[in-house]
Amino acid sequence: MNCRTCPTLFAAAAFLFALGAPSSASAQEKPYFVTYSHDLEEPGNLEIETKTALARPDGSGHYGASAMELEYGVRAWWTSELYLDGQATSKDSTLYTGWRLENRLRPLMREHLINPVLYVEYENTSGADKTILEVVGHDGQSDLAELNGDARREHQHEAEFKLILSSNLKAWNISENFITEKDLSHAPWEFGYAVGATRPLRAAGGESPCTFCAEKFIAGAEAYGGLGDTFSLTLRDTSHYIAPLVGWQLPKGMRLSFSPGYGLTNTSLKRVYRVGLAFEIPQISSWFHAHNGGMQ
């Protein structure tokens, strides 16, 4: 598919749609960019989020890669998401790089000390995808330094599975993800990990509405990286990152997140900056299920 303006148009339409939404709600999600916690989308809610990664691989220009995420709470125990990815590289080009469809399922209906979530994703992306929503196998900065014209010829049809383990202890969230990914052609299974911890700056809610109160900010850190593949199950030539995180709950259901990530190995990018902007539309399903059975 060659539609260079599609992601921009779609993002603009979604943003305008979000601004025009009649009411809003606060999201409860943590400001992780790679790690997943066991928080799922509330049933019937739709969250629109852009996750942008800014970096400069050695031997290539600066790039900005963005994933627009549409996250819908199908059930209280099941969240489904569609991602549309694109990127722009300086002195190169801007292009749409593919889509992903993911589902997260909570198999246990009760809250436990450690809560498992099963994650299943199908990716249909090109080799030019630079969103770095996960790091697996021997992913490295050299994969991100290819010219867009060459990289886009490589098509990736991948299945990805994650075991998400997550705990909410007092005001803390601690999450661990074990990742395995398989290109549906003849390629080895690749492995990766992501771990993170976050906490609001203040645990108690304030008495009056405010935007800059401490409880509106969540801070933490995440670490993620590759663990090799079935052909070479080793940490050699793998990328690892550590990234402080900060999230700010804005009025009208919007959330802003920022994270500077630091590469820990020679294979890693030296730095990757991430920015996220999310907007939640509450009970969008009720728009189509009015009392009279028609659309409201």
Place this chain on the structure above:
Amino acid sequence: MIRRTIGILCLISSATLALAAVSSSVLLHVPAKDHARINPLAGNQQAVNAGELIYRDHCLQCHKSDAMGDGRKKPPLRSDRIKSATDGDLEWFLRQGDLGHGMPSWSSLPETQRWQLVTYLRSIQ
């Protein structure tokens, strides 16, 4: 290889859905120690005010501004069931949710905020 991967994917999804269906039919019982828990913010007006804001942010979308629910799947929160529950019961229920019946778990809210919410719910009965 593609068929095998898709097969594994279907198997995992089916197992998850089956587990979810079984779990959702289990009646929720509040453990005795949670039932007996004391709300550290009981009767505190500041907690009521803070709880109201938390309600607006997280609960109003389903249970409505008058806390009477939507008359269908979203139940009223001004009810005999809430009146007769202890504060410990309510905090436990907020933490656990009832995932099988559409109520999310609010364990992601800090415990203090859950108590503030319980205090607010008490104030509107």
